[in-house]
Amino acid sequence: MRGLGSFFLRSGIPLLLIPPVLLVLQLLVLGSRLPGAERLWVGAEEQDGAVAFSVISIEPERSSIQGEAQSRRTGVEEEEEEEEEDGGMREGAPGYEDENEMHERQAGPRAVEVQLWAAEKPSFTTELDRFIMYITRPQLNCSRVLSPGQTQAALLPAASAHWLLCAEDWLLPAADGPCVAYSFSMGRGDADFLRTVSQLGCEVHSFDPSKSNASGSHLGNSLASNHGNGGGVIQHKMWLEWRAPKRRRHKTRGNLGSVSQTLADIMAALGHHTVNFLYADLLSAEWRVFQNWIEEGTLQNIHHLVATVHLQWAGFEVGGTDEEVLRFWFSVLRELQASGLKLVHSSAGEGHSVLKQTVANAYSSYTLSWVNTRH
Known part of the structure; x- marks a missing residue:
């Protein structure tokens, strides 16, 4: 140390500068030995003898639909801690998670990834054009199809077909296998579908919470198989739920105990691993139901899906600006495709109202037919 001081004196450097210089030297020596030290220097460039650094942000963009979860998470955690201190769920507490909490915590096989905007800036017209183009262009051509009310495959669908099923041999259930x-429909809008799948020899279940009891059919919240029922349609006064139960209890086969259950729970109670044909007209609940199917991985067990999408308003528990809603709808349908479903037919409904706006190049509803090419 004395020798180093003599060096500074001989060099003409004031003694007051010795401590700062020594501190810098120590930092340089120790910094090179710290873990990750090399990463601190990545991106450095020498420019005219100086070293310049740039900071790159990798924070992903969050949509307003997804971003709501974080702002409400703190209160939910506090509520859960109170429940645990009380020894469980408080009496009278809701049996379902808040929708945003569910979307954040649910760990299904897939999560709905919100797609990028169709243009650089959010635009109702641009988002609508992309969405309509996506739902009106088939992704798979079927050489043989089944139209409403038909049991014999045809080479071409009827011009006015409301929906159709792809009747390629490799996409239909085996003749000697289960079907x-x-x-899920109200008001008997599914009559042709029920007739078609019944004549195909399928075990058919119709879900409608508004139906009254009918002769020759089973009605009620308890789900039971129709084996030995003579091939008739079993009716259930039940509807689809899209919120995951907050504390899921094991459901016994044949009894769900509620008029509203997720598709996964309904299938488990009926003892079904696969649904070969599913028809759904959910009256604007389809967007959250689709999201539930995606996140729970239920779609991989659905082979043919016919569903009506309603565009007059955002739908149950869907919020945001019109542009954000259109982007969310598009994102959900893209996830259907990512799960294996291919669009084979699109049929326009009536009216020209989309999110309460009158548009000339779109309709208020569309019935879409998909087939799962991965089963």
């Missing part, structure tokens, strides 16, 4: 069909 299961579900229909």
Whole structure:
């Protein structure tokens, strides 16, 4: 140390500068030995003898639909801690998670990834054009199809077909194997579908919470198989739920105990691993139901899906600006495709109202037919 001081004196450097210089030297020596030290220097460039650094942000963009979860998470955690201190769920507490909490915590096989905007800036017209183009262009051509009410495959669909099923041999259930069909619809809008799948020899279940009891059919919250029922349609006064139960209890086969359950729970109670044909007209609940199917991985067990999408308003528990809603709808349908479903037919409904706006190049609803090419 004395020798180093003599060096500074001989060099003409004031003694007051010795401590700062020594501190810098120590930092340089120790910094090179610290873990990750090399990463601190990545991106450095020498420019005219100086070293310049740039900071790159990798924070992903969050949509307003997804971003709501974080702002409400703190209160939910506090509520859960109170429940744990009380020894469980408080009496009278809701049996379902808040929708945003569910979307954040749910760990299904897939998560709905919100797609990028169709243009550089959000635009209702641009988002609508992309969405309509996506739902009106088939992704798979079927050489043989089944139209409403038909049991014999045809080479071409009827011009006015409301929906159709792809009747390629490799996409239909084996003649000697099981065949299961579900229909979720109110007001007998599924009559042709029920007739078609019944004549195909499927085990058919119809779900409608508004139906009254009918002769020759089973009605009620308890789900039971129709084996030995003579091939008739079993009716259930039940509807689809899209919120995951907050504390899921094991459901016994044949009894769900509620008029509203997720598709996964319904299938488990009926003892079905696969639904060969599913029809759904959910009256604007389809977007959250689709999201539930994606996140729970239920779609991989659905072979043919016929569903009506309603565009007059955002749908149950869907919020945001019109542009954000259109982008969310598009993102959900892209996830259907990523799960293996291919669009084979699109049929326009009536009216020209989309998110309460009158548009000339779109309709208020569309019935879409998909087939799962991965089963």
